Amino acid sequence: MSEVKVEVSADEVGMDQERLDRIERHFRAYVDDGRLPGWSVLVSRANKVAYVATYGSSDLEAGRQVDEATLFRIFSMTKPITSVALMMLYEEGLVELTDPVSKYIPSFASCRVFQKGSSSAPVTVPVQEDVRIWHLLTHTSGLTYGFHYAHPCDAIYRMRGYEWGVPAEFDLAQACDGFASMPLVFEPGSEWNYSVATDVVGRVVEVISGMTLDEFFRTRIFEPLKMNDTHFLLPEEDVERMAALYIPSPSTGKATRFDGMSPKPGVRPRYLSGGGGLISSLGDYHRFTQMLLNEGELDGVRLLGSRTVEYMTVNHLPGNADLTSFGRPIFAETSYNGVGFGLGFSVVMDPTAAKTSASAGQFAWGGAASTTFWVDPLEEITVIFMTQLLPSSTYPIRPQLAQLVYQALVD
Numbered sequence: 001m002s003e004v005k006v007e008v009s010a011d012e013v014g015m016d017q018e019r020l021d022r023i024e025r026h027f028r029a030y031v032d033d034g035r036l037p038g039w040s041v042l043v044s045r046a047n048k049v050a051y052v053a054t055y056g057s058s059d060l061e062a063g064r065q066v067d068e069a070t071l072f073r074i075f076s077m078t079k080p081i082t083s084v085a086l087m088m089l090y091e092e093g094l095v096e097l098t099d100p101v102s103k104y105i106p107s108f109a110s111c112r113v114f115q116k117g118s119s120s121a122p123v124t125v126p127v128q129e130d131v132r133i134w135h136l137l138t139h140t141s142g143l144t145y146g147f148h149y150a151h152p153c154d155a156i157y158r159m160r161g162y163e164w165g166v167p168a169e170f171d172l173a174q175a176c177d178g179f180a181s182m183p184l185v186f187e188p189g190s191e192w193n194y195s196v197a198t199d200v201v202g203r204v205v206e207v208i209s210g211m212t213l214d215e216f217f218r219t220r221i222f223e224p225l226k227m228n229d230t231h232f233l234l235p236e237e238d239v240e241r242m243a244a245l246y247i248p249s250p251s252t253g254k255a256t257r258f259d260g261m262s263p264k265p266g267v268r269p270r271y272l273s274g275g276g277g278l279i280s281s282l283g284d285y286h287r288f289t290q291m292l293l294n295e296g297e298l299d300g301v302r303l304l305g306s307r308t309v310e311y312m313t314v315n316h317l318p319g320n321a322d323l324t325s326f327g328r329p330i331f332a333e334t335s336y337n338g339v340g341f342g343l344g345f346s347v348v349m350d351p352t353a354a355k356t357s358a359s360a361g362q363f364a365w366g367g368a369a370s371t372t373f374w375v376d377p378l379e380e381i382t383v384i385f386m387t388q389l390l391p392s393s394t395y396p397i398r399p400q401l402a403q404l405v406y407q408a409l410v411d
Contacts, residue, residue: 001229004068004283008048014411015043015050023404024053027397031056034254035395036370037246038066039387040282043405046380047290052282058243058388061257068282071229071241072386073261075276075367079198081230081288082274083137083344085205085216087308094208097137097343100130101200104207105173107180113142114183119155124183133204135188136197137343138316142184143195150328153185162196164261165271172213172272176203185328192317192327192341202274213272224301225291229281232273236266242279243388245369255389276368282386285373289382292363292375313363313377315340315347322349356399357406372398379409 010017023041030036038056042049058066089095095104102109108131112124127142135141146157147164160182161167166175179200185193202213209216214232222230234242245262246255263269269277287298292313296304317326323336323346338353339346345363348354364374370389375382383405385397392398 001069001281001283004042004049004052004286006049006052008045008050010050010408013045013048013050015045015408016410019408019410020051020405022407023051023401024055026400026404028055030395030397034252035248036387036389037244037255039385040066040068040070041386041401042282042286042382042384043408044286044290044382047293049286058241060244060246060255062240062244064240066243069241070243070386071234071238071279071281072243072371072388073245073263073367073369074278074280074285074371074386075369076198077280077285077365077367077371077373078274078276078278080292080344080365081217081221081278082198082202082205082213083312084303085213085221085274086133086137086201087304087312087343088220089205089208091305091308095133095204097132097134099133101133101136101141101204102130104204105176105180105200107177111142111180111188112183113187114151114153114185117152119152119159122152122156122183127184127188129188131184131188133201134316134343136201136204138192138341139194139197140189140192140317141195141197141200142186142188142191142193143179143197143200144185144193145195148194151185153183156182165273169270171270172199172203172206172274175271176200189318192323194328196275198275198344199273202272205274213274214268217278221303224303225287225298227280227284227287229279229284231279232277233268234263234265234279239265241281243386245388245390247390248394258390261390282384285384285386286382289373289375289384293377293380293382312343313345313347313361313375314342315349316342320349322353356402358402366392366398368392370394370397372401374402381405 040054043051117123148154249256291298295306338350348362359378362376366372
């Protein structure tokens with residue numbers, strides 16, 4: 001278990017302790033009035049943990065409290081890990097960002113683009129541009145998610161069993177062939193749409209490395225970084241550490257238990273989702289963010305070169321567009337004005353346009369159950385917030401957390 005403890009006083013790293021304590025006071029109210037079951041938060045600066053707080057329950061029904069050892073479904077916070085895995089292979093010269101995905105997954109050679117019609121009678125045309133690796137990493141591939149409910153292609157995904165997952169009998173290779181068989185929302189590279197693209201990245205990692213995705217993660221990322229709590233499966237001995245998942249009650253708004261996405265203890269999932277399948281802990285994900293803050297290195301272990309991390313965390317959207325102008329709307333509680341997208345992360349380009357006190361260059365992402373993280377290279381800050389409320393758009397947790405962290409800076 002990755003140990004989590006405060007390593008430095010707030011004033012030693014240019015922060016005010018009383019102001020940091022506003023974080024706990026603010027988010028206690030979310031638990032006290034029933035909106036969240038419980039949460040944990042970590043703030044570090046200059047590679048030292050300056051603030052850790054936990055509050056509430058990891059399992060309301062069992063009466064278990066959230067603590068530093070609690071395990072959480074991190075859902076889409078899996079995506080940056082998968083993106084790092086792909087870029088490790090890129091650094092070895094085994095893949096180019098401009099490679100067509102069909103080089104590794106042949107079914108992507110016959111992709112078609114939705115032109116008009118309905119989900120039951122779509123009119124499609126052949127792609128003019130191949131789906132390429134960089135399209136996957138930037139969510140500009142034209143792939144989608146069944147849970148978007150925004151386009152006929154989303155409905156096609158749902159009709160074929162791809163809403164919050166994939167058909168039960170499918171492994172990652174079969175699922176990716178399924179993705180390739182369904183129409184793209186748009187021509188690759190022409191728009192941004194949050195999608196299953198990072199799951200496809202995970203399959204590319206498998207094909208290139210000759211390992212299953214869980215084996216690659218374990219041997220190349222988790223063991224080197226000592227992320228001992230991060231897995232696709234829930235170890236049987238850790239069942240009581242696993243937080244329960246909740247959704248807001250339609251009638252009261254209070255957190256209501258939802259067991260539909262509970263992992264089966266000791267059972268390896270057939271489908272290894274590089275886009276959302278991992279379980280992790282506050283301490284483990286802190287080690288991952290410290291590696292990113294240190295531009296690819298942690299405790300003498302280097303996963304990526306500094307140039308690669310810098311390249312991943314700049315805006316890659318064509319024309320340096322932001323997500324508001326280039327992207328299709330997704331349900332989110334944050335503004336995407338002035339925010340671009342890199343190779344696996346959102347990237348703040350213009351804090352004024354984004355109406356945030358974050359620094360230009362801050363990169364981040366979150367998970368469907370209201371978890372989030374960010375790395376601010378300019379201020380040397382990393383922040384992680386863990387909870388288990390689905391969906392993440394329910395409450396403005398992420399923008400409020402940013403306000404509360406940045407107001408504590410006093411240097």
